[in-house]
Structures are given as C-alpha cells and as structure tokens.
Amino acid sequence: MRVYQLLGTIALSVISALPANAQEFNWRANEGQSINLMLNNHPWSQAMRDLVAEFTAKTGIKTQIEIFNEEQFRARLTTLMQGKSSDLDVYMSLTSREGAIFEKAGWYADLAPMIADKKMTMPDFNYEDFGASIRNASTFGNRIVALPINQEGxxxxxxxxxxxxxxxxxxxxxxxxxxxxxxxxxxxxxxxxxxxxxxxxxxxxxxxxxxxxxxxxxxxxxxxxxxxxxxxxxxxxxxxxxxxxxxxxxxxxxxxxxxxxxxxxxxxxxxxxxxxxxxxxxxxxxxxxxxxxxxxxxxxxxxxxxxxxIGWTIAISNFSQRKPAAWYFLQWATSSEIQAKLIKAGVAPPRASAFQGSDFNAWVSEIPTRKAWADALIExxxxxxxxxxxxxxxxxxxxxxxxxxxxxxxxxxxxxxxxxxxxxxxxxxx
CATH class of the missing domain: 3.40.190.10 (Periplasmic binding protein-like II)
Structure with a gap:
C-alpha cells in the first residue's frame, strides 16, 4: 500500500511540475465536431483548402469549406448574418473595410476571452506577433474580432x-x-x-x-x-x-x-x-x-x-454554436507553422517571426525578386x-x-x- 501511495505521490509531483499550459491546452479537446467555413477567393483560401486535412488530423475536427469570388462571398455572408444563421462558423473579413459595420451589427464573436483562456489557447500563440496595423483594425475597445491571415499592401x-x-x-x-x-x-x-x-x-x-x-x-x-x-x-x-x-x-x-x-x-x-x-x-x-x-x-x-x-482576417460568427472548435481552427490557421507553409504559395505572413524563419529565408533566397518582395513587406x-x-x-x-x-x-x-x-x-x- 505504501508503494502505491509513493508511486501516486511521485506521479502527482511530476504532473504538477509540468507547465500549466501543457496540462490545460489539448488540441483534441473538440474532437468529433464539424465546422463550416466560408472564404473569399484569395491565395490564402486556395492554399488553405490543400492544408486543412492537417488540421483535422491534429484536432479531430472536420471542416466544410466554401470559397466564392468576392462579390458572391459578400452577398452570401450578408444573407447568412442578417438571418443570424448558426450554420456558418468561420468566415474571412477585411476588417479595415467593414470591421466597424460588422461590429455594430453584432456579427463578430469576441476572441479576447478565448485568447486569455489557457485551456482554449495554445501556449505559444503570441498575439502580439501579428502586425500592429492589422491588429488595430480588428480591435474595438476591449474586443478582438478577428485574427490576421496575411499582410499586404x-x-x-x-x-x-x-x-x-x-x-x-x-x-x-x-x-x-x-x-x-x-x-x-x-x-x-x-x-x-x-x-x-x-x-x-x-x-x-x-x-x-x-x-x-x-x-x-x-x-x-x-x-x-x-x-x-x-x-x-x-x-x-x-x-x-x-x-x-x-x-x-x-x-x-x-x-x-x-x-x-x-x-x-x-x-x-x-x-x-x-x-x-x-x-x-x-x-x-x-x-x-x-x-x-x-x-x-x-x-x-x-x-x-x-x-x-492591411490584411484579410478570419473571424468567428457570433451566431455559431461551435465557437470553441472554430477558435481551434483560427489558432491553427494563423500559427507560425502553417504560415511558414503558406509562404510558398505567395501568402505574406502577418506574424513578424515568420520573416525570420528558416523556411522563409530558404524560399526567398532562391530568386532575388522574392527577397525584394519580402523586404518590401517588412517595410x-x-x-x-x-x-x-x-x-x-x-x-x-x-x-x-x-x-x-x-x-x-x-x-x-x-x-x-x-x-x-x-x-x-x-x-x-x-
């Protein structure tokens, strides 16, 4: 009995010594759920369609993706939002364009509480790594309404x-x-x-x-x-x-x-x-x-x-019934790991750290024009x-x-x- 007690004490000591976030955050927490995404036709969307199977493998969350040309995308999004449809979970938004209007209409879920929740947010998320101008365009008071997916100008x-x-x-x-x-x-x-x-x-x-x-x-x-x-x-x-x-x-x-x-x-x-x-x-x-x-x-x-x-962003619909699963997609899609892969599709990363990554440096060094493009994006x-x-x-x-x-x-x-x-x-x- 004492041996079992001793082993239990050791096990608890080991667990308590682990970083808190390692105990709390779990990529499989929403396994078995399915989320619906509606995206504007964009290099990011096209690349994401090819990568999204990795998200399902990592989380157990299935995705349904629809991609429309911009005029159709905006018309469809407006229809779903005005109808307060719970069918849509994640959508792209150009917050520098329509952010204030969508926020007043109540179409965005607030991401700030999710970012602050250690059980819901991966330990190395680092929100401040995103470009300041894009973060500012997606912030209204204390509310954060979207995450950047690219940087452009x-x-x-x-x-x-x-x-x-x-x-x-x-x-x-x-x-x-x-x-x-x-x-x-x-x-x-x-x-x-x-x-x-x-x-x-x-x-x-x-x-x-x-x-x-x-x-x-x-x-x-x-x-x-x-x-x-x-x-x-x-x-x-x-x-x-x-x-x-x-x-x-x-x-x-x-x-x-x-x-x-x-x-x-x-x-x-x-x-x-x-x-x-x-x-x-x-x-x-x-x-x-x-x-x-x-x-x-x-x-x-x-x-x-x-x-x-500026940059396009991804947001969670305020009418979604699957916000935790949708938040996991946002984190994965905007992570440094995925942004390094998207670079090869010509999608400029909104995370500052991605410009120093080995994958990025290897890619831009292949052609001098890529290096000039990267330097301009940093500027x-x-x-x-x-x-x-x-x-x-x-x-x-x-x-x-x-x-x-x-x-x-x-x-x-x-x-x-x-x-x-x-x-x-x-x-x-x-």
Missing part, C-alpha cells in the same frame, strides 16, 4: 530590363514617376508606361501612398474630409495624371486583375499593385528575372513613405497604415466617393473642383 513593380534599355533611371522619389513614364513612352510607344487601379471603389487602396508621401492626408487637422488640402490635392493629381496620360485604354474599369494581367504579359513597364498578387505575377514567363519590386518611392521633399498595410509592416479613406464608419461609400474624384480628374475635371465636390459628399457620411 500596394507595391511598386517596374521592368528593370525596359528601364535599362531606355536608359531611364529607377525612380527614387515619387516625383520621378511622371518623368519616367514620359521617357518610357518616348522610347517604346508599343509598351504601356503605367497601369494602376481606376475602378471607383478600388482606387483608394493604390492612391493613398501618393497622398501620404506628398505630405497629404484624407482628413483635416480637426477631423473633416480633407481632399482639398494642397498636399492631398498633389497626390490626387499625380495619380490621376499618370492614369490619364500614360495609363492603358479602359483604365477606369480596371482593378487588380487587369493590372496584374498587363504587367504579367509584359504590356506595361510600371504598376502600383498589391503585394498579394506577387505569386500570380511570378507565374508569367520572364517576370521573376526582369521585375524590380519595392515600396512606392517617398516624397523627395517630404521624405515621407507611408504605404497602406510596409513597419511603416504602413490601415486607413485609406476619410474618417467615417461608412468605409465602402467613402472609398467610392474618393475613387469618383480620381475618375473625374482623369476625364478632364479640374482637380480642385473634383476634390471639393468629393469633400462635400464625404462630409455627409460623418
């Missing part, structure tokens, strides 16, 4: 071979873009000099760094719409002028799909487009060898470089902003108004008139 891509052939120097300041475009057009009229987003709602994403780098802001010092401010007007005018004078036919109907296609096919020499499209661009023959990639050049006089830095993560519209919760509407101002300038309106008109419309949203 517009980058400046240029054809180094064409610049060399035409003896045009690499743009070092944002003011160099117009002279470079003029020189490229004069050198080779068969190739477009410039392409960027012209579709109304898509414009602000690519426009914002032009405004910021030239010393402008979407808001006045007292928080009112500020497109008419002199430096902001400079950014609007430069962006619109590049599209008007050097952009492709039909530019006002273009978003990332057309811009990427033009660059990939070798039909344009410069673009300002999402870092998230890097993998798609690299699939075109020759682009891995001839492209330069960096953050949009800073203002020559201002010395400002303030790009957009936008450090210096970027998640704000690319005037102050309002009605973000999609604000971005449409800003994009309309750019379109009007391209079509011949005086920049000051288009900006004033936009400011008046934006003021009604506040």
């Amino acid at each position: 517009p980058l400046f891509y240029w054809r180094k071979d064409v610049f060399e052939k035409c003896k045009v120097p690499e743009p070092k300041a944002i003011e160099d873009l117009m002279p470079a475009a003029a020189a490229l057009k004069a050198c080779d009229a068969s190739m477009g000099a410039w392409a960027a987003r012209g579709l109304r709602g898509a414009v602000p994403y690519a426009l914002t760094a032009f405004i910021n780098n030239l010393g402008g802001s979407y808001a006045t010092p007292d928080g009112k719409p500020g497109l008419s401010q002199p430096n902001t007007l400079k950014g609007l005018t430069l962006y619109a002028s590049l599209l008007k004078d050097y952009g492709p036919p039909g530019a006002l109907n273009h978003t990332f799909t057309q811009v990427v296609e033009l660059l990939g096919q070798g039909k344009v020499a410069m673009v300002h487009e999402s870092s998230n499209e890097f993998a798609n661009i690299m699939r075109f023959p020759g682009r891995a060898q001839d492209l330069g990639v960096k953050v949009l050049p800073p203002g020559r006089d201002t010395k400002i470089s303030k790009p957009v830095a 936008i993560g450090r210096t970027g902003t998640g704000v690319y519209q005037s102050p309002t919760d009605r973000i999609p509407e604000a971005r449409d108004i800003i994009g309309t101002a750019v379109q009007e300038i391209v079509q011949g309106a005086a920049p000051a008139d288009a900006a004033r008109k936009a400011d008046e419309a934006l003021a009604k949203l506040q």
